[in-house]
Amino acid sequence: MSSLIGYYSLIFGVGVSILVIFFSIKNFNDTQKLDTKVISLVFLQLLFVIISFSGLILSFVNSDFSNETVFNHSHTTKPLFYKISGTWGNHEGSLLLWLLVLTLFIFVFLLRSKNQPKQYKILTLLFQQIIIVGFFIFLIQTSNPFNHVFPVPKEGLGLNPILQDPALAIHPPILYLGYVGTSIIFSSALAAVCSNNITKIWASHIKKWVLVSWIFLTLGILLGSIWAYYELGWGGFWFWDPVENVSLMPWFALTTLLHCVLVLEKKLILTSWVVVLSIATFTLSMCGTFLVRSGILNSVHTFANDPERGLYILIFLFILIFLSFFIFLIFHKSENNNSKTFYLLSKETSILVNNWFMMYFLSVVLIGTIYPIFLEVISSQKISVGPPFFNKLILPFLIPFMLAMAIGPKLKWIKSDIEDKIYLISFFVISLILSVLIIRNLDINFLYNSILITAAFYLFFITLRDFFLRKYRNLSQITAHFSFSILILSILFNNIFSSEVITNLKINETYQSQNLKINFESIEQENKQNFKAIRGKFIVEDQNGLIEVMQPELRIYNQPNIVTSEADIKTNIFTDKFMTMNYVQNQDHFNIRYQVKPFMIWIWISTILLCLSGCLSLIRKKYEN
């Protein structure tokens, strides 16, 4: 029943789309005010999508296996929380969620932009409706979440156990808020181009949307990362996996756009660049959906493989790109250049430098992700592009990037000389000494690593000092750059100082090395709602005599029948202790992996701080002094 309501709501939703388009075109020239009818229709459309989405959730909650999506991705023994999160843990449901966020955002956009010109609002609505209709058709045609199964099965196939996790349950909605937020930026940029409305007011208006998308995208990536860390069982948090890269690309574009919009808000320069970036950001988000959903990528994350869907998104994507560049070329008038001046040492230049590096990082990730696909198509040679490639091309460039991040914000808007040079230089010397001290005893490339850490420390100290002096009053900027420095520092230290032990142990056996003792004490079994847990108990003693009890777990899920390994992680502010255990085939041994990972928690904290800095900027009325 709820499936039926859900399906018809979708159909009605498309109908409303046509009405919205009709009335907004009618409204375009006839009055000064935006017709309230249009707003109510947009609300009606949102309502239909909400009903449809609720219908799907209800089917999942009631385990209504006459619905194909529910049948494929749910099971009666699954806990309620994962029944609900299962709604968007699959292709059809996640697209419905996309659509929900699309309609929600355009409604909020119309409410929140009362003071904007009417024609600009209508144009934004029209462009957004094109995207919305595209998604409606995509849903109804190729990935209907409400397909019937007959005869009705007694039991569903179950949700992949590695997806049954709180972080991953909320990861897709948060990430989608970020992805779909870029659609508003896209529509609004195109509308601004068409109605010749690219002004400083537009810039500060769209900045909010850029910030909101950016915050959600950052949070979404963070959640995915945390999930990978404790669920995939290898203690890593980023693998330069194609699906991870795909979410990182719009992030780079958004970050660039954010900085650009800040300039545009002050001075009317770089307008074409802002429009191109707005288009690129949304295109990259769509590409993300395309690459993940088409199954082109060979990766852990590809749960839905269907070429027909991929083809549809690809065509839709090309139409959108074509349309947007067409509009850009026809309508865009580039700014009058004569009156604006760039100096070598000015804030505009430092923002251009930011753009320059961001675009470089973006191109590395983009090329690294799609090059293997192209090569395989053209020459049918399979190559892997993994962490070594990205590390080689990105890490060295972080050095000048972080130095520029430290100094850039200190340059005043037009022309400025670098003040208090003594501090700038003494901080550099201190950072250098620090990193040399840290690196000196290690068996790694001395010069390279110490310079890298120097740059990170430099950014850290400079922003820390700015924070305490409050000389430069832009708190959100300082916080953002500061948390970025902590992020890079903790990633570097985590990488350099991690240590681990891999060994096979039986119950009551002890592993002993110079500075570590692991005793496998006991094992216990427990039956949970939809899995059986086998929990080991290990006593770990380090060289200082510090004792820690670790209890990693094996979970044997009954539906589908999969064994997952749950890490036990002991976190404190300095280091994470991480242990997983696995079966060794045909033996009574267990494979034990014990890792000590310093500064792990700081990677999460710094990213959360980064999001907070975005929120700070959002609630501030006036940016900059």
Add this chain to the structure above:
Amino acid sequence: MNILKFLVSVIFLIYCFSSDLKAKNLEIEITKNLRCLICQGQSVYDSDSEFANSLKILVEKKLNEGLNEKQIYIYLKDKYGDWILYDPGFSKNTYFLWLLPILMFIFGGAIILRKVILKKKNYELS
């Protein structure tokens, strides 16, 4: 000056802290750069599959035979093809892969430089 004092004490702390750190394990380094061919997007190091475990043993054996990191990569590449190495290397297949981002970087730098210099000239002229 308080900041400087604080920094000096941090330096001292880290000095004490950093004295006993050990070398990285080469076997782990190598297996991290190998793709587990039967898994989805996992390295040999990360994976627990039979294939990954046998490769771990193989790498250990080759290391004991006295092969260095590069020789092991070449050996595995001959046996399993390029697909197994996460580091694509620099060959005729990958010229564009490596050079395109660098070219983009140079190109971007040139645009910015031109913008800054040209604008400066314009300003001085007017």
